[in-house]
Amino acid sequence: MKLTVSIAISAVILVFCEPKPNKVDPYGFLIQFGYAEKPPTGTGLDKNTFERGVKKFQAMMHIPQTGKLDAVTSRKMNSKRCGMADFGEGNVDKRRIAFATRQDSPWSGGKKHFTWFLEQSSGQFSSGAQRSMIDKAFRYWADVSGITARESSDLNSADIKVRFASRFHGDANFDGPGGVLAHAFYPDDGRLHMDDEESWRDVEKETGTIMTLVHELGHNLGLTHSSVEGAVMYPSRGTPPEGFNFQLDGDDIYRIQRLYGGPNGPNPPKPTKPPVVPTQPSGRLNPKDCDRYSRFDSIVQVPVYGESYEDIFAFVGRYVWRLDSYDGALEQRSTLQRYFPGLPSKKMFSAFYDRDLGYLFLTSLKTLFTYDVYRKRLIEKKKLSFTTYAAFMDPEKRNTAILMKTRGSSSIYFEFNTITRRVEGRRKYSRSRWSFMNRTPTAALISASFPDHLFLFSGKSYRTVDLRTYNFVGGTRSNSRAWLRCSKAIDRY
Ligand SMILES: [Zn+2]
Ligand SMILES: [Zn+2]
Known part of the structure:
Protein backbone atom coordinates (compact mmCIF):
# COMPACT_ATOMS: atom_id res chain seq x y z
CA MET A 1 0.00 0.00 0.00
CA LYS A 2 2.70 2.42 1.05
CA LEU A 3 4.74 1.49 -2.00
CA THR A 4 1.88 2.22 -4.41
CA VAL A 5 1.38 5.67 -2.97
CA SER A 6 5.03 6.60 -3.29
CA ILE A 7 5.11 5.40 -6.92
CA ALA A 8 2.04 7.46 -7.67
CA ILE A 9 3.61 10.55 -6.10
CA SER A 10 6.92 10.17 -7.90
CA ALA A 11 5.06 9.76 -11.19
CA VAL A 12 3.27 13.02 -10.57
CA ILE A 13 6.51 14.76 -9.67
CA LEU A 14 8.14 13.41 -12.81
CA VAL A 15 5.37 14.84 -14.95
CA PHE A 16 5.79 18.26 -13.43
CA CYS A 17 9.58 18.27 -13.47
CA GLU A 18 10.15 17.04 -16.98
CA PRO A 19 7.17 18.06 -19.04
CA LYS A 20 7.37 16.53 -22.50
CA PRO A 21 6.85 19.19 -25.16
CA ASN A 22 3.91 18.31 -27.36
CA LYS A 23 4.79 17.30 -30.90
CA VAL A 24 3.28 19.87 -33.21
CA ASP A 25 0.66 18.99 -35.76
CA PRO A 26 2.36 19.84 -39.09
CA TYR A 27 -0.90 20.94 -40.74
CA GLY A 28 -1.76 23.30 -37.91
CA PHE A 29 1.83 24.53 -37.86
CA LEU A 30 1.81 25.53 -41.55
CA ILE A 31 -1.44 27.44 -41.13
CA GLN A 32 -0.51 29.08 -37.83
CA PHE A 33 2.79 30.42 -39.09
CA GLY A 34 1.61 31.58 -42.50
CA TYR A 35 2.95 28.80 -44.72
CA ALA A 36 -0.50 27.73 -45.91
CA GLU A 37 -3.86 29.38 -46.17
CA LYS A 38 -6.48 28.17 -43.76
CA PRO A 39 -8.82 25.85 -45.70
CA PRO A 40 -12.59 26.33 -45.42
CA THR A 41 -14.00 24.75 -42.25
CA GLY A 42 -14.66 21.06 -42.56
CA THR A 43 -11.90 20.45 -45.10
CA GLY A 44 -8.24 19.69 -44.54
CA LEU A 45 -5.18 21.00 -46.35
CA ASP A 46 -4.95 19.39 -49.77
CA LYS A 47 -1.76 17.59 -50.77
CA ASN A 48 -0.43 20.36 -53.03
CA THR A 49 -1.00 23.12 -50.50
CA PHE A 50 0.67 21.03 -47.81
CA GLU A 51 3.68 20.27 -49.99
CA ARG A 52 4.05 23.88 -51.06
CA GLY A 53 3.83 25.01 -47.44
CA VAL A 54 6.45 22.47 -46.36
CA LYS A 55 8.77 23.65 -49.15
CA LYS A 56 8.39 27.25 -48.12
CA PHE A 57 9.11 26.37 -44.50
CA GLN A 58 12.16 24.34 -45.58
CA ALA A 59 13.43 27.35 -47.53
CA MET A 60 13.03 29.54 -44.44
CA MET A 61 14.91 26.96 -42.37
CA HIS A 62 17.66 26.64 -45.00
CA ILE A 63 17.18 22.88 -45.34
CA PRO A 64 16.60 20.89 -48.57
CA GLN A 65 13.23 21.71 -50.14
CA THR A 66 11.84 18.20 -50.48
CA GLY A 67 8.22 19.16 -49.78
CA LYS A 68 8.10 16.14 -47.49
CA LEU A 69 7.84 15.90 -43.74
CA ASP A 70 11.26 14.30 -43.28
CA ALA A 71 13.11 14.00 -39.98
CA VAL A 72 15.00 17.29 -40.21
CA THR A 73 11.84 19.19 -41.19
CA SER A 74 9.90 17.67 -38.33
CA ARG A 75 12.71 18.56 -35.93
CA LYS A 76 12.66 22.16 -37.16
CA MET A 77 8.90 22.35 -36.68
CA ASN A 78 9.32 21.18 -33.11
CA SER A 79 12.08 23.61 -32.22
CA LYS A 80 11.56 26.60 -29.95
CA ARG A 81 10.21 29.58 -31.77
CA CYS A 82 8.28 32.82 -31.68
CA GLY A 83 4.49 32.67 -31.84
CA MET A 84 4.21 35.26 -34.61
CA ALA A 85 3.59 34.08 -38.17
CA ASP A 86 6.50 34.11 -40.61
CA PHE A 87 4.35 35.12 -43.57
CA GLY A 88 1.00 36.69 -44.24
CA GLU A 89 -1.22 38.74 -42.02
CA GLY A 90 -4.18 36.47 -41.54
CA ASN A 91 -6.94 38.99 -41.98
CA VAL A 92 -6.29 40.14 -45.51
CA ASP A 93 -8.72 40.12 -48.36
CA LYS A 94 -8.52 36.73 -50.07
CA ARG A 95 -7.91 38.27 -53.47
CA ARG A 96 -4.76 39.88 -52.19
CA ILE A 97 -3.39 36.89 -50.34
CA ALA A 98 -0.41 36.56 -52.69
CA PHE A 99 0.66 40.06 -51.75
CA ALA A 100 -0.05 39.85 -48.07
CA THR A 101 3.55 39.54 -46.91
CA ARG A 102 3.87 42.02 -44.12
CA GLN A 103 6.54 44.65 -44.48
CA ASP A 104 8.50 46.28 -41.67
CA SER A 105 6.72 49.42 -40.53
CA PRO A 106 7.44 51.87 -37.71
CA TRP A 107 5.10 53.41 -35.14
CA SER A 108 2.84 56.09 -36.51
CA GLY A 109 3.60 59.77 -36.12
CA GLY A 110 7.38 59.27 -36.34
CA LYS A 111 7.45 58.05 -32.74
CA LYS A 112 10.95 57.17 -31.51
CA HIS A 113 10.80 57.49 -27.74
CA PHE A 114 9.22 54.57 -25.94
CA THR A 115 8.20 53.77 -22.39
CA TRP A 116 7.67 50.29 -20.99
CA PHE A 117 6.02 48.66 -17.98
CA LEU A 118 6.27 45.14 -16.52
CA GLU A 119 2.57 44.41 -16.24
CA GLN A 120 2.75 40.81 -15.04
CA SER A 121 6.01 39.37 -13.74
CA SER A 122 7.28 35.81 -13.70
CA GLY A 123 7.84 33.83 -10.51
CA GLN A 124 11.14 32.61 -11.94
CA PHE A 125 13.19 35.76 -11.38
CA SER A 126 12.90 38.66 -8.99
CA SER A 127 10.93 41.58 -10.32
CA GLY A 128 14.10 43.68 -10.28
CA ALA A 129 15.95 41.10 -12.40
CA GLN A 130 13.11 41.03 -14.92
CA ARG A 131 13.02 44.80 -15.22
CA SER A 132 16.77 44.89 -15.67
CA MET A 133 16.50 42.31 -18.49
CA ILE A 134 13.82 44.33 -20.28
CA ASP A 135 16.01 47.39 -19.97
CA LYS A 136 19.02 45.51 -21.39
CA ALA A 137 16.91 44.09 -24.23
CA PHE A 138 15.70 47.55 -25.21
CA ARG A 139 19.27 48.80 -25.17
CA TYR A 140 20.22 46.37 -27.96
CA TRP A 141 17.87 48.29 -30.28
CA ALA A 142 18.49 51.75 -28.82
CA ASP A 143 22.29 51.40 -29.22
CA VAL A 144 22.05 50.98 -32.99
CA SER A 145 19.01 53.06 -33.90
CA GLY A 146 17.23 56.33 -33.27
CA ILE A 147 14.95 54.94 -30.56
CA THR A 148 15.11 55.52 -26.81
CA ALA A 149 13.34 53.62 -24.05
CA ARG A 150 12.67 54.15 -20.36
CA GLU A 151 10.62 52.41 -17.71
CA SER A 152 7.25 53.98 -17.03
CA SER A 153 5.74 54.22 -13.57
CA ASP A 154 2.28 53.85 -15.00
CA LEU A 155 0.81 50.87 -16.84
CA ASN A 156 -1.81 52.72 -18.84
CA SER A 157 0.44 55.31 -20.40
CA ALA A 158 3.28 52.86 -21.18
CA ASP A 159 3.87 52.07 -24.86
CA ILE A 160 5.23 48.56 -24.31
CA LYS A 161 3.47 46.32 -21.79
CA VAL A 162 5.34 43.15 -20.85
CA ARG A 163 3.60 40.12 -19.36
CA PHE A 164 4.79 36.65 -18.37
CA ALA A 165 1.64 34.58 -18.84
CA SER A 166 0.68 30.99 -19.48
CA ARG A 167 -1.92 29.11 -21.53
CA PHE A 168 -4.93 31.27 -22.35
CA HIS A 169 -4.11 34.83 -21.35
CA GLY A 170 -6.64 37.01 -23.09
CA ASP A 171 -5.43 37.31 -26.68
CA ALA A 172 -4.16 33.80 -27.44
CA ASN A 173 -3.21 30.44 -26.02
CA PHE A 174 0.37 29.63 -25.08
CA ASP A 175 1.33 25.99 -25.59
CA GLY A 176 3.13 25.12 -22.37
CA PRO A 177 6.84 24.21 -22.24
CA GLY A 178 8.72 24.17 -25.56
CA GLY A 179 7.28 25.22 -28.91
CA VAL A 180 6.14 28.83 -28.80
CA LEU A 181 8.21 30.88 -26.35
CA ALA A 182 6.59 34.29 -26.71
CA HIS A 183 4.73 36.65 -28.99
CA ALA A 184 4.27 40.38 -29.40
CA PHE A 185 2.13 42.79 -31.37
CA TYR A 186 3.04 45.11 -34.23
CA PRO A 187 2.84 48.93 -34.02
CA ASP A 188 1.02 50.76 -32.60
CA ASP A 189 0.20 47.91 -30.19
CA GLY A 190 2.90 47.42 -27.57
CA ARG A 191 1.82 44.14 -25.95
CA LEU A 192 4.70 41.69 -25.38
CA HIS A 193 3.87 38.29 -23.90
CA MET A 194 6.33 35.65 -22.66
CA ASP A 195 5.17 32.06 -22.07
CA ASP A 196 5.72 31.62 -18.33
CA GLU A 197 5.77 27.83 -18.62
CA GLU A 198 9.18 28.01 -20.32
CA SER A 199 12.15 27.38 -18.05
CA TRP A 200 13.42 30.93 -18.28
CA ARG A 201 15.57 30.76 -15.18
CA ASP A 202 16.93 27.22 -15.46
CA VAL A 203 17.26 26.57 -19.18
CA GLU A 204 17.12 29.84 -21.09
CA LYS A 205 18.98 31.70 -18.35
CA GLU A 206 19.49 35.43 -18.61
CA THR A 207 20.94 35.29 -22.15
CA GLY A 208 18.06 33.27 -23.62
CA THR A 209 15.48 35.40 -21.84
CA ILE A 210 17.06 38.63 -23.09
CA MET A 211 17.36 37.23 -26.64
CA THR A 212 13.65 36.45 -26.59
CA LEU A 213 12.83 39.91 -25.25
CA VAL A 214 14.99 41.55 -27.93
CA HIS A 215 13.23 39.50 -30.62
CA GLU A 216 9.74 40.35 -29.34
CA LEU A 217 10.62 44.03 -28.87
CA GLY A 218 11.70 43.88 -32.53
CA HIS A 219 8.08 43.01 -33.40
CA ASN A 220 6.76 45.76 -31.11
CA LEU A 221 9.02 48.19 -32.96
CA GLY A 222 7.69 47.01 -36.33
CA LEU A 223 10.09 44.32 -37.56
CA THR A 224 8.83 41.07 -39.07
CA HIS A 225 10.66 37.75 -39.14
CA SER A 226 13.94 37.46 -40.98
CA SER A 227 15.13 34.48 -43.00
CA VAL A 228 18.74 35.34 -42.13
CA GLU A 229 19.74 32.57 -39.76
CA GLY A 230 22.02 34.62 -37.51
CA ALA A 231 19.52 37.46 -37.11
CA VAL A 232 17.73 37.96 -33.81
CA MET A 233 14.53 38.31 -35.88
CA TYR A 234 14.88 34.74 -37.20
CA PRO A 235 11.72 32.92 -36.02
CA SER A 236 13.31 29.97 -34.22
CA ARG A 237 16.41 29.29 -32.19
CA GLY A 238 18.20 26.75 -30.04
CA THR A 239 19.20 27.22 -26.41
CA PRO A 240 22.10 29.68 -26.19
CA PRO A 241 25.26 28.02 -24.84
CA GLU A 242 26.73 29.09 -21.51
CA GLY A 243 28.53 32.42 -21.77
CA PHE A 244 27.12 33.12 -25.24
CA ASN A 245 27.88 36.67 -26.28
CA PHE A 246 24.67 37.64 -28.00
CA GLN A 247 24.79 40.43 -30.60
CA LEU A 248 22.49 41.81 -33.25
CA ASP A 249 23.15 40.75 -36.82
CA GLY A 250 23.82 43.24 -39.64
CA ASP A 251 20.38 42.32 -40.96
CA ASP A 252 18.70 43.40 -37.69
CA ILE A 253 20.68 46.64 -37.58
CA TYR A 254 19.98 47.52 -41.18
CA ARG A 255 16.26 46.94 -40.72
CA ILE A 256 15.81 48.85 -37.47
CA GLN A 257 17.76 51.77 -38.95
CA ARG A 258 15.52 51.71 -41.96
CA LEU A 259 12.56 52.39 -39.65
CA TYR A 260 14.10 54.70 -37.05
CA GLY A 261 17.40 55.95 -38.47
CA GLY A 262 20.77 55.53 -36.80
CA PRO A 263 21.68 56.45 -33.21
CA ASN A 264 22.97 59.88 -34.25
CA GLY A 265 20.32 60.98 -36.70
CA PRO A 266 19.06 59.69 -40.01
CA ASN A 267 22.40 58.48 -41.39
CA PRO A 268 24.57 56.85 -38.73
CA PRO A 269 28.32 57.20 -39.19
CA LYS A 270 29.05 53.61 -38.23
CA PRO A 271 26.85 50.90 -36.74
CA THR A 272 28.49 48.62 -34.15
CA LYS A 273 28.70 45.90 -36.78
CA PRO A 274 28.69 46.79 -40.48
CA PRO A 275 25.35 45.96 -42.10
CA VAL A 276 25.41 43.19 -44.68
CA VAL A 277 23.74 45.47 -47.20
CA PRO A 278 24.81 48.69 -48.90
CA THR A 279 23.34 51.78 -47.29
CA GLN A 280 21.28 54.40 -49.01
CA PRO A 281 23.23 57.08 -50.88
CA SER A 282 22.99 60.45 -49.21
CA GLY A 283 23.20 62.49 -52.41
CA ARG A 284 21.19 62.47 -55.60
CA LEU A 285 21.83 59.98 -58.36
CA ASN A 286 23.93 60.87 -61.36
CA PRO A 287 21.45 62.91 -63.49
ZN1 LIG B 1 8.89 36.61 -33.76
ZN1 LIG C 1 -0.50 37.13 -25.77
Missing part, protein backbone atom coordinates in the same frame (compact mmCIF):
# COMPACT_ATOMS: atom_id res chain seq x y z
CA LYS A 288 22.83 61.47 -66.73
CA ASP A 289 22.08 57.95 -65.48
CA CYS A 290 18.62 59.06 -64.44
CA ASP A 291 17.75 59.87 -67.98
CA ARG A 292 19.73 57.25 -69.84
CA TYR A 293 18.66 54.30 -67.70
CA SER A 294 15.03 55.07 -67.01
CA ARG A 295 13.69 52.90 -69.82
CA PHE A 296 12.91 49.76 -67.82
CA ASP A 297 13.05 46.40 -69.61
CA SER A 298 11.42 44.73 -66.65
CA ILE A 299 10.66 45.44 -63.02
CA VAL A 300 9.92 43.22 -60.03
CA GLN A 301 9.72 43.37 -56.24
CA VAL A 302 11.74 40.65 -54.57
CA PRO A 303 13.53 40.04 -51.26
CA VAL A 304 17.27 39.68 -51.66
CA TYR A 305 18.33 40.13 -48.04
CA GLY A 306 15.86 37.87 -46.26
CA GLU A 307 12.12 37.59 -46.67
CA SER A 308 11.29 40.38 -44.27
CA TYR A 309 11.65 43.22 -46.70
CA GLU A 310 11.48 43.45 -50.42
CA ASP A 311 13.15 45.90 -52.71
CA ILE A 312 12.11 46.69 -56.24
CA PHE A 313 14.53 45.84 -59.02
CA ALA A 314 14.28 47.59 -62.36
CA PHE A 315 16.27 45.88 -65.10
CA VAL A 316 17.81 48.04 -67.80
CA GLY A 317 19.96 46.20 -70.33
CA ARG A 318 22.62 44.35 -68.36
CA TYR A 319 22.14 46.60 -65.37
CA VAL A 320 19.76 46.79 -62.48
CA TRP A 321 18.49 49.55 -60.23
CA ARG A 322 17.65 48.60 -56.66
CA LEU A 323 14.73 50.76 -55.52
CA ASP A 324 13.10 51.22 -52.17
CA SER A 325 9.39 50.44 -52.44
CA TYR A 326 8.48 53.89 -51.15
CA ASP A 327 11.50 56.04 -51.63
CA GLY A 328 13.14 55.60 -55.03
CA ALA A 329 16.65 54.46 -55.92
CA LEU A 330 18.75 53.10 -53.08
CA GLU A 331 22.01 53.36 -54.97
CA GLN A 332 23.58 53.82 -58.38
CA ARG A 333 22.73 51.17 -60.95
CA SER A 334 24.77 47.99 -60.72
CA THR A 335 25.12 44.61 -62.38
CA LEU A 336 22.56 41.80 -62.19
CA GLN A 337 25.14 39.45 -60.70
CA ARG A 338 25.54 41.60 -57.63
CA TYR A 339 22.06 40.66 -56.44
CA PHE A 340 21.35 37.55 -58.46
CA PRO A 341 24.60 35.59 -58.74
CA GLY A 342 24.26 32.77 -61.25
CA LEU A 343 22.07 34.67 -63.70
CA PRO A 344 23.55 35.41 -67.12
CA SER A 345 24.43 38.96 -68.04
CA LYS A 346 21.54 39.52 -70.44
CA LYS A 347 18.79 41.96 -71.15
CA MET A 348 15.79 40.67 -69.20
CA PHE A 349 12.52 41.31 -71.04
CA SER A 350 10.17 40.47 -68.19
CA ALA A 351 10.32 39.54 -64.51
CA PHE A 352 7.86 38.27 -61.91
CA TYR A 353 8.21 36.83 -58.43
CA ASP A 354 6.09 34.14 -56.78
CA ARG A 355 6.26 34.78 -53.03
CA ASP A 356 4.71 31.41 -52.31
CA LEU A 357 7.65 29.61 -53.80
CA GLY A 358 10.41 32.15 -53.33
CA TYR A 359 11.14 31.91 -57.05
CA LEU A 360 11.97 34.80 -59.34
CA PHE A 361 11.18 34.25 -63.01
CA LEU A 362 12.91 36.21 -65.75
CA THR A 363 12.64 36.02 -69.51
CA SER A 364 15.19 37.01 -72.10
CA LEU A 365 13.87 36.65 -75.66
CA LYS A 366 12.36 33.15 -75.56
CA THR A 367 14.39 31.86 -72.62
CA LEU A 368 12.79 31.57 -69.20
CA PHE A 369 15.04 31.58 -66.12
CA THR A 370 13.77 30.27 -62.78
CA TYR A 371 15.82 31.62 -59.90
CA ASP A 372 15.71 30.59 -56.22
CA VAL A 373 15.85 33.85 -54.32
CA TYR A 374 16.71 32.33 -50.91
CA ARG A 375 19.49 30.10 -52.13
CA LYS A 376 20.64 32.53 -54.77
CA ARG A 377 20.90 30.06 -57.57
CA LEU A 378 19.53 29.36 -61.00
CA ILE A 379 17.11 26.44 -60.84
CA GLU A 380 16.12 26.05 -64.45
CA LYS A 381 16.56 27.55 -67.88
CA LYS A 382 14.03 26.63 -70.54
CA LYS A 383 12.60 27.78 -73.87
CA LEU A 384 9.15 29.24 -74.33
CA SER A 385 7.49 29.42 -77.73
CA PHE A 386 7.20 33.21 -77.68
CA THR A 387 8.91 36.35 -76.40
CA THR A 388 7.32 37.94 -73.33
CA TYR A 389 7.60 41.71 -73.04
CA ALA A 390 5.99 42.21 -69.66
CA ALA A 391 4.76 39.92 -66.91
CA PHE A 392 3.29 40.05 -63.42
CA MET A 393 1.66 37.71 -60.92
CA ASP A 394 -2.11 37.47 -61.36
CA PRO A 395 -3.61 39.31 -58.37
CA GLU A 396 -6.58 36.93 -58.28
CA LYS A 397 -5.05 33.56 -59.01
CA ARG A 398 -2.46 31.88 -56.89
CA ASN A 399 0.75 30.63 -58.57
CA THR A 400 -0.29 32.14 -61.87
CA ALA A 401 1.53 34.80 -63.85
CA ILE A 402 0.23 36.85 -66.75
CA LEU A 403 2.69 36.91 -69.65
CA MET A 404 2.16 39.62 -72.24
CA LYS A 405 3.30 38.55 -75.62
CA THR A 406 3.89 41.24 -78.17
CA ARG A 407 4.86 44.84 -78.15
CA GLY A 408 2.30 47.11 -79.76
CA SER A 409 -0.37 44.46 -80.16
CA SER A 410 -3.35 44.25 -77.89
CA SER A 411 -4.78 40.89 -78.71
CA ILE A 412 -3.54 38.11 -76.43
CA TYR A 413 -1.75 37.16 -73.24
CA PHE A 414 -0.76 33.88 -71.63
CA GLU A 415 -1.27 32.33 -68.24
CA PHE A 416 1.80 30.73 -66.73
CA ASN A 417 1.70 28.23 -63.86
CA THR A 418 4.66 28.86 -61.54
CA ILE A 419 4.50 25.38 -60.02
CA THR A 420 4.50 23.33 -63.21
CA ARG A 421 6.46 26.14 -64.94
CA ARG A 422 4.29 25.76 -68.02
CA VAL A 423 2.22 28.09 -70.10
CA GLU A 424 -1.30 26.87 -69.51
CA GLY A 425 -3.65 29.23 -71.20
CA ARG A 426 -3.83 31.68 -74.08
CA ARG A 427 -6.42 34.39 -73.50
CA LYS A 428 -7.85 37.39 -75.28
CA TYR A 429 -7.66 40.74 -73.53
CA SER A 430 -11.00 41.72 -74.98
CA ARG A 431 -12.67 38.82 -73.19
CA SER A 432 -11.00 39.34 -69.84
CA ARG A 433 -10.81 41.76 -66.95
CA TRP A 434 -7.82 43.26 -68.78
CA SER A 435 -9.99 44.41 -71.68
CA PHE A 436 -9.22 48.09 -71.00
CA MET A 437 -5.61 47.64 -72.07
CA ASN A 438 -5.10 48.91 -75.55
CA ARG A 439 -1.40 48.32 -75.88
CA THR A 440 1.14 46.04 -74.31
CA PRO A 441 3.60 47.61 -71.87
CA THR A 442 7.30 46.74 -71.78
CA ALA A 443 7.38 46.12 -68.04
CA ALA A 444 4.78 45.56 -65.32
CA LEU A 445 4.79 45.56 -61.52
CA ILE A 446 2.48 44.89 -58.62
CA SER A 447 4.30 46.05 -55.51
CA ALA A 448 3.60 44.53 -52.09
CA SER A 449 3.65 48.09 -50.78
CA PHE A 450 0.81 49.16 -53.08
CA PRO A 451 -1.08 45.88 -53.53
CA ASP A 452 -4.11 47.47 -55.16
CA HIS A 453 -2.14 48.91 -58.05
CA LEU A 454 -0.58 47.55 -61.19
CA PHE A 455 2.11 49.73 -62.73
CA LEU A 456 2.53 49.40 -66.50
CA PHE A 457 5.74 50.77 -67.97
CA SER A 458 6.43 51.84 -71.50
CA GLY A 459 9.47 53.81 -72.63
CA LYS A 460 10.52 56.24 -69.92
CA SER A 461 7.10 56.50 -68.36
CA TYR A 462 4.36 54.45 -66.74
CA ARG A 463 0.65 54.34 -66.06
CA THR A 464 -1.23 52.97 -63.08
CA VAL A 465 -4.14 50.53 -62.98
CA ASP A 466 -6.41 50.36 -59.94
CA LEU A 467 -6.92 46.63 -59.33
CA ARG A 468 -10.13 47.24 -57.39
CA THR A 469 -11.82 48.60 -60.50
CA TYR A 470 -9.52 47.38 -63.30
CA ASN A 471 -9.24 50.87 -64.72
CA PHE A 472 -6.42 53.30 -65.31
CA VAL A 473 -6.03 56.00 -62.68
CA GLY A 474 -4.08 59.22 -63.16
CA GLY A 475 -2.06 60.02 -66.24
CA THR A 476 1.30 59.07 -67.70
CA ARG A 477 4.22 59.71 -65.36
CA SER A 478 7.97 59.82 -65.62
CA ASN A 479 9.99 56.81 -64.41
CA SER A 480 13.00 58.87 -63.43
CA ARG A 481 10.94 61.18 -61.24
CA ALA A 482 8.76 58.64 -59.50
CA TRP A 483 10.92 55.52 -59.41
CA LEU A 484 14.51 56.70 -59.46
CA ARG A 485 14.03 59.71 -57.18
CA CYS A 486 15.71 61.90 -59.75
CA SER A 487 13.59 64.80 -58.61
CA LYS A 488 11.74 65.50 -55.40
CA ALA A 489 8.30 64.31 -56.51
CA ILE A 490 7.80 60.74 -55.37
CA ASP A 491 4.03 60.59 -55.54
CA ARG A 492 3.40 57.33 -57.37
CA TYR A 493 -0.29 57.68 -58.26
